[in-house]
Amino acid sequence: MSNSQTEWWAPVEGNGQSADLFGGDPTSAQPPRRSRSGGRQREARQRKQRRNRSIVIVIVALLLVVGAGYVVVSLLGGMFDGDGTNKTATTKDFPGPGFGEATVTINAGDTGADMGAALADAGVVASAQAFSAAFAANSGAASIQPGTYSLLQEMKASDAVDALLNPASKSSFRVTIPEGLTKDQIVARINEKTLIPTKELNAALKDSKAIGLPSQADGNAEGWLFPATYDVQPDASAADVLKMMTAKTVEVLKDKKVAKDDWETVLNKASLVEREGKLDEDRPKMARVIENRLDQGWMLGIDAAVAYGAGISGTELTTKELQDKSNPYNTRALPGLPPTPIASPGEASIEAVLKPADGTWMYWCTVNPETGETVFSHTQAEQDAAQAELNAWITANGK
Structure with missing residues (x-):
């Protein structure tokens, strides 16, 4: 479509005059003459x-x-x-080297951002962002260990990372002992977190006086090393660490008003519940089954105890192992409780033994090992049905 104007006109029949398309005097609608000056004007306008x-x-x-x-x-x-x-460059990071003292605790599982937030809150670094950047730039930062550290205030972020990697900065080591570990497993955990030699820890276990082991334990610390989180000083000895754990067990037993003469028995029963139970809601029922069986002179038949005595992990036992009377912990072949606890029980298991559920159950069977679902039965027939359910689960899951 052109920008130039188009003019419409048509001849009127009979008189040779033109008619305006929109009406009007035909004499005024003569076709314009196309001139060079008109073309130049249009070009100028364009x-x-x-x-x-x-x-x-x-x-x-x-x-x-x-x-x-x-x-x-x-x-x-x-x-x-x-x-x-x-x-930003002048406020996000301190120039260092720092002054004074600040104590900061690094927890298990903390990320660089978590550490940075804790350090910034304590005034060690100017900002969590500066520490996170320094953490990412240091290839060894991922090996920073949980624990309590003594640091300077207003440190350069990169210096703070280096300080956390320096064992000399630690004012304590954080050691977490989960429920249900044996004393050997606990020794390995302490060694891993504190670097106290295993040999020294095992030697300390044999020194009842040094570790504060009550006479009721009869020289065996199994079950007496309470599962909890401990802050261990860098200069702590093997005996110092183990003494904290036995002291915690005594504290819990006293708080629950357990008579001294019953301490070992309570820990023994609680250790069985701890190793067999997965759900806290089932522990009081398991404690009741143990009491019912002991009252009626039945074998306890707890495979976790048999496995402990056989020195194996898990409860997949052979027929020979289940019938082995030379194993003093074989509760399938020998009456009564095992000679000692088989692990360190947590507070929930101790509480279950002190307050067992009401019921006449004589059996239990964990029918779903993944979820811990457990069926409690009164009769052998009910137990057989539960065992069949477990076998079906094993077949279906290829276990």
């Missing part, structure tokens, strides 16, 4: 229109550039002082 459009485009582009610049300056302006120095 050039002017093109110039105007170009000017508008330039103005719009300039406005967009200015607007974008304003946004950038607004976003970055807060990062700079009046003299043009970068405020």
Whole structure:
């Protein structure tokens, strides 16, 4: 479509005059003469229109550039002082080396960001972000161990990472002992977290006086090393660490008002419940089954005890192992409780033994090892049905 004007006209029949398309005097609608001056005027108008459009485009582009610049300056302006120095660079990190003292605890599972937040809160680093960046830049940072550290205030972030990697900075080691571990497993855990030699720990276990082992334990610390989280000082000896654990067990027994003469028996029963039970809600029922069987002179038949005495993990036992009367912990072949606890019970299992559920159950069977679902039965027939359910689960899951 052209920008030039198009003029419509048509001859009127009979008189040779033209008729205006929109009406009017036909004498005034003569076809215009096309002249060179008219063409030049149209070209001038077109050039002017093109110039105007170009000017508008330039103005719009300039406005967009200015607007974008304003946004950038607004976003970055807060990062700079009046003299043009970068405020972020001067406030996110301290120059170091630091002063005074600050104590910070690093927990198991803490990320670099978690550590940075704790250090920033304690005034050790200027910001969690600065520490996170230094943590990411240090290839050894992932080996920082849980524990309590003695650091300086206002340290450079990279220096703080180095300090956490330096064992000399530790004011304590954090050791967590889960429920249900044997004393040998606990020794291995202590050695892993504190680097106290296993040989020293095993030697300390034999020194009842040094570790505060009550006489009721008859020299065997099994079941007496309470599962909890402990802060161990860097200069602590093997005996110091184990003494904390036996002292915690005594504290729990006293808090629950257990008579001293019953301490070992309670821990023994609780250790069986701890090793057999997966759900806390089942522990009081298991404790009741143990009492019912002991009252009626039945064998306890607890495979966890048999496995402990056989020195194997798990409860997948052979017929020979189940019938082995030379194993003093074979509760399938020998009456009564095993000679000692078989693991360190937690508070829930101790509480279950002290307050067993009411019931006449004589059996239990964990029918789903993954979820811990357990069926409690009164008769052998009910127990056989539960065992069949377990066997079906094993077949279905290829266990």
